Amino acid sequence: xxxxxxxxxxxxxxxxxxxxxxxxxxxxxxxxxxxxxxxxxxxxxxxxxxxxxxxxxxxxxxxxxxxxxxxxxxxxxxxxxxxxxx
Amino acid sequence: xxxxxxxxxxxxxxxxxxxxxxxxxxxxxxxxxxxxxxxxxxxxxxxxxxxxxxxxxxxxxxxxxxxxxxxxxxxxxxxxxxxxxxxxxxxxxxxxxxxxxxxxxxxxxxxxxxxxxxxxxxxxxxxxxxxxxxxxxxxxxxxxxxxxxxxxxxxxxxxxxxxxxxxxxxxxxxxxxxxxxxxxxxxxxxxxxxxxxxxxxxxxxxxxxxxxxxxxxxxxxxxxxxxxxxxxxxxxxxxxxxxxxxxxxxxxxxxxxxxxxxxxxxxxxxxxxxxxxxxxxxxxxxxxxxxxxxxxxxxxxxxxxx
Numbered sequence: 481x482x483x484x485x486x487x488x489x490x491x492x493x494x495x496x497x498x499x500x501x502x503x504x505x506x507x508x509x510x511x512x513x514x515x516x517x518x519x520x521x522x523x524x525x526x527x528x529x530x531x532x533x534x535x536x537x538x539x540x541x542x543x544x545x546x547x548x549x550x551x552x553x554x555x556x557x558x559x560x561x562x563x564x565x566x
Numbered sequence: 567x568x569x570x571x572x573x574x575x576x577x578x579x580x581x582x583x584x585x586x587x588x589x590x591x592x593x594x595x596x597x598x599x600x601x602x603x604x605x606x607x608x609x610x611x612x613x614x615x616x617x618x619x620x621x622x623x624x625x626x627x628x629x630x631x632x633x634x635x636x637x638x639x640x641x642x643x644x645x646x647x648x649x650x651x652x653x654x655x656x657x658x659x660x661x662x663x664x665x666x667x668x669x670x671x672x673x674x675x676x677x678x679x680x681x682x683x684x685x686x687x688x689x690x691x692x693x694x695x696x697x698x699x700x701x702x703x704x705x706x707x708x709x710x711x712x713x714x715x716x717x718x719x720x721x722x723x724x725x726x727x728x729x730x731x732x733x734x735x736x737x738x739x740x741x742x743x744x745x746x747x748x749x750x751x752x753x754x755x756x757x758x759x760x761x762x763x764x765x766x767x768x769x770x771x772x773x774x775x776x777x778x779x780x781x782x783x784x785x786x787x788x789x790x791x792x793x794x795x796x797x798x799x800x801x802x803x804x805x806x807x808x809x810x811x812x813x814x815x816x817x818x819x820x821x822x823x824x825x826x827x828x829x830x831x832x833x834x835x836x837x838x839x840x841x842x843x844x845x846x847x848x849x850x851x852x853x854x855x856x857x858x859x860x861x862x863x864x865x866x867x868x869x870x871x872x
Contacts, residue, residue, distance in 0.1 A: 505782035505804045505834075506670075513784065516672055517800050520838035521660045526690040529573050534584040536847045538601075538644035541583035545599035549632035551622045553580035553615060554595040554644070561586040561647075561851045 536561070568688075572611050579619060584848075586647035587857030596622070598629070601641035647852050655698040656844040657799055661734045662691035665831040666807045672834060676826035678736050682818055689736070689825060694854050696731055696839060698723055699869070703796050707789050711755045711763050719751035719767070722870055724783075727751075727839075728771035730855040730868060732781055732803060734835055736823045738812035739773075742858045743866050746777030753787060763789040767801055774811060781805050781835065798841060805835030 596618020
């Protein structure tokens with residue numbers, strides 16, 4: 481016969497494992513993967529400014545500015561880069 | 567920057583330049599090719615643009631007209647960002663929290679609340695790039711693949727993704743690094759043809775301040791056998807249901823963002839990764855952690871030593 485203390489400990493362990501499993505992220509069913517991947521990604525019409533032809537190297541912006549006769553519009557971004565993470 | 571009139575004006579009248587990494591400095595500037603500042607504004611791009619164009623119009627015509635480029639003025643204020651690793655793999659990450667509804671389906675949340683919830687922003691994804699070296703991605707290409715062959719992805723890659731790319735401001739994540747992150751990713755060959763190897767990617771990461779917030783990795787990695795290259799790297803990182811890292815009081819603090827979700831829904835961390843070509847300048851923006859120099863700030867270099 482299993483002692484009561486052992487049974488109690490086993491029950492507690494089982495409960496804790498159930499709780500841990502409840503905290504685990506749920507899997508995405510294989511037939512839902514493509515759809516889920518697609519809805520997380522940037523959609524048509526989002527971050528329109530990201531479609532601008534940003535230069536990230538100042539020398540490239542200088543060259544274009546001289547060749548096209550236009551001033552440079554620079555975005556200084558403390559949070560990384562306006563053309564990247566926002 | 568989301569105003570279509572501003573976007574159209576940038577395209578029409580300016581050369582857009584995105585400086586990569588200006589810790590502590592947010593502003594908009596109009597510059598000449600020699601680096602002379604014509605105007606700037608801390609909050610509104612349109613203000614900088616209109617003032618800048620006015621100053622531009624005052625410059626001598628010889629300075630404004632298009633010309634053949636024979637040399638460039640050296641400007642030290644705008645250093646060149648680091649290049650991606652040679653022949654490396656670049657992934658774009660799209661960070662967009664989702665909500666799990668009563669039926670268990672994942673759907674878009676409402677808007678992103680800010681300023682104590684007084685205003686909202688579109689819940690558009692936060693973007694970043696993952697850099698993977700040639701040696702690292704090559705080690706994910708099985709030499710002699712057979713169905714069911716299973717192997718571990720490089721630990722450095724799994725941990726880099728967990729440490730630097732599991733970040734969602736809408737869920738109360740750190741700014742750019744989880745110092746106690748750990749992760750493991752496994753690849754399993756599920757299809758082999760003359761032209762392609764298809765693999766399922768699975769794995770688990772632990773992130774958060776105490777390294778105990780679980781994230782599940784699931785994905786599909788494909789190899790173009792003719793080119794000997796990874797041609798597809800579609801991976802999702804998914805957190806648990808009810809995944810905001812803050813208490814209700816913490817999340818509505820003035821400077822925080824959080825996702826507005828539907829009744830009986832639970833917010834879920836969701837991050838999608840995909841391979842990009844890397845041939846446009848915007849594709850070569852360094853990972854956020856590199857711009858923030860995680861090696862110096864947190865003693866966590868983006869490329870951890872072997």
